[in-house]
Amino acid sequence: MWEERLKLYDSFVTKCARFDRLGKTMPYTSTNGYMFSLLNKNAELGIRFSKEVQETYFKKFDTTIYKSYGAVMKGYILITEAMLTNETLILDLLNESYDYFNSIEPNKHKK
Template identity: 65%
Template sequence: MWEEKLAIYDQLIDKCPRFERKGKTMPYTSANGYMFSLFNKDGEIGIRFSKDVQEKYLKKFETTLYKSYGATMKGYILIPDSMLEDLDELAVYLNESYDYVMSLEPK
């Protein structure tokens, strides 16, 4: 199950040529000194957004804040499994997250 979800996460990232997956045991994406997507030990994907966008997407996707290793990840929402069926659409949101972290002051 975990490997299958990881393969989906990798397929999603492959649709986004501006960045690549990092991390062996805890897969993630980062840019500009900020992580903006995570894949946790439960096989769940979290994507980071600005506060305003996060609140909008929590309602739109009928989801919750993202948790990894028992900690709630500030700025991240949990991507529902139903969204994994359309990776082209999900890639739009992942690219939006990338654009968000690129707009922040570099770390």
């Protein structure tokens, strides 16, 4: 299951020319010092947004918080199985998240 999900995640990220997938054991994307998507050990994909957008997307997509290694990931939404079947949606969400984290002050702790 994890290998299949990794291939799916990689296929999404490959179609987003502005950023690359990073990490060998913990695949993620990052920009401006912020990680903005992550595939956890349970093969669950999370995408990060502002708190306000996160709250909106909880309702809009009937999803919930995203956890990785038992920790709640701040600003992330869990990408549901239903959402994963909509490639256009995932690409839009990844690009939206990328744009948001490039629009805010760089995270100086991660540079």
